[in-house]
Amino acid sequence: MGTGTKMGTVAQARKSGSAKTRRGPIRCKEIKIGEPDPSLTPNGGMLAVKELCGTLGLTDALDEGIGPVKQRQRGFTGGQVLAGMAAAQLAGEDFLAGLDRVRADAAGQQITLVPGLSTSSAGQVARKFTPRHWRGAEKGLAAVTARMVDLLPAARAGELAGGGPVTLDIDATDVEVYGSKKQGVAYNYQGQRAGRPHVAVWAETEIPLAADLLAGDQDPRSHVVSLLGRALAALPARVRDGAKAAGRKIALRADAGYFAGDLARAATGHDMEFAIGAKRISSMWRALAGIAEDAWRDATGMDGAQVAVSPYKPAGWPAGTVLLIRRVRLDPEQVSADPRSRRRRTLDPHQRALPIPELEKEPEIYAYSFICTNLDVSTPSKAAAVEHWYRHRTVIENIFRDSKHGAALRHLPSGDKNVNTAWMFGSLIAAAIAAFIHQLTGVIIGPDLVAGHGTRDGKAMIATLRRKLIAIPARLVRHGGNLILRPPVGVTLLADITTMVRALPAPG
Secondary structure: OHHHHHHHHHHHHHHHOOOOOOOOOOOOOOOOOOOOOOOEEOOOOHHHHHHHHHHHOHHHHHHHHHOOOOOOOOOOOHHHHHHHHHHHHHOOOOOOOHHHHHHOOOOHHHOOOOOOOOHHHHHHHHOOOOHHHHHHHHHHHHHHHHHHHHHOOHHHHHHHHOOOOOEEEEEEOOEEOOOOOOOOOEEOOOOOEEEEEEEEEEOOOOEEEEEEEEEOOOOHHHOHHHHHHHHHHHOOHHHHHHHHHOOOOOEEEEOHHHOOHHHHHHHHHOOOEEEEEEOOOHHHHHHHHOOOHHHOEEOOOOOOEEEEEEOOOOOOOOOOOEEEEEEEEOOHHHOOOOOOOOOHHHEOHHHHOOOHHHHOOOOOOEEEEEEEEOOOOOOHHHHHHHHHHHHOOHHHHHHHHHHHHOOOOOOOOOOOHHHHHHHHHHHHHHHHHHHHHHHHHOEEEOOEEEEOOOOOOOOOOHHHHHHHHHOOOEEEEEEOOEEEEEOOOOOOHHHHHHHHHHOOOOOO
């Protein structure tokens, strides 16, 4: 009875419209749309990027490396243009016009990396770049990378610079473009008009070190020796010295597109170890024929795969080069009948020519890969370890994927080659900033980065960082003479990362 009376009292109060007892949303006929609020920004997380880059001295380091681009020292510098392009791509802008959209965000301009940068200004400065300026951009990014290593916890810095593995990955990727008047592009082997970013990265940190923008028909092997030298120079001196003191050589990985003695000799000249994919040419198949069946051993971490070593050395390659071979057992249904298919081209030439019905009668079908290397493969376990390490050359492919789909390297948005080169550098700097965020704010236990900000506790791709950190709607207000950024309820990563960045010592 008492409960019913109380409920009746509440119901009467609700019916009477008492403000103190009203429950549920207030209903209205329509929601009105007010004036745009200039204190709102869709990219509140850019504050963390700005503070991180300020701590690392990114723009100043780029400017110091690039040097003057214009005769009159006014307006934007070369470093500001590259950093501004990187920030716009981190915010999700796909084309040069995105710089104007970033500029139109009044609140965002107060927390962006390079405020006021417009499309026209960026294009005018980028067109004045020379090869010396591009090399300077690499030097500037190298200085930032060195500072990042200095700011790491002692155990993690010791892993990277205290004699741990140091690996350079080199590869190229094609970016399809449209328009017959674009400069510096050409038709590639697939019949696409394309530019070809040619990049060297530090695999252990996933940081780009050096890059060229080639045309789609240019063979990267003709530029790789220079790229390798610049990448080595861009490694932090602390890392190079640590490897030398520990008696460990810096290692190079490259796929079969770089199968050339010039690169192997250049690596040896720099006192490096190398593993370079070999093309499936007749000499490789002859070397394969000389391997006894009992010489094959199971590969590490790959079902159905085995490895073996041949003493074969291509003509003109450095002394100590041997041939490491991997074979992977296939079922007939895994092989396409199309002779142009990639997997069929990995078969032994005899089996490659067989139609599917005859191929099914073969006792065993293997796909073969060949690697020329001067690493120690003197025992089966060492050979398996080298092949497993070489297989992780996919690090650079992940960087290309991230630069294309997280940043905007999937476009070369200008008709001018210099502007497109600047856009490429902006994409790679964006990838480097993502790597800096993970190295400096991820979960580090002892010497290892064990968790970044990804959904699976790994290093997050740029698109994930954008969703979780950068593209956070926020209100920028002034209170008591201070600017306050107010993110939505439940968003904590921005505050966490900003707090960690502010705890790092300032440059100088």
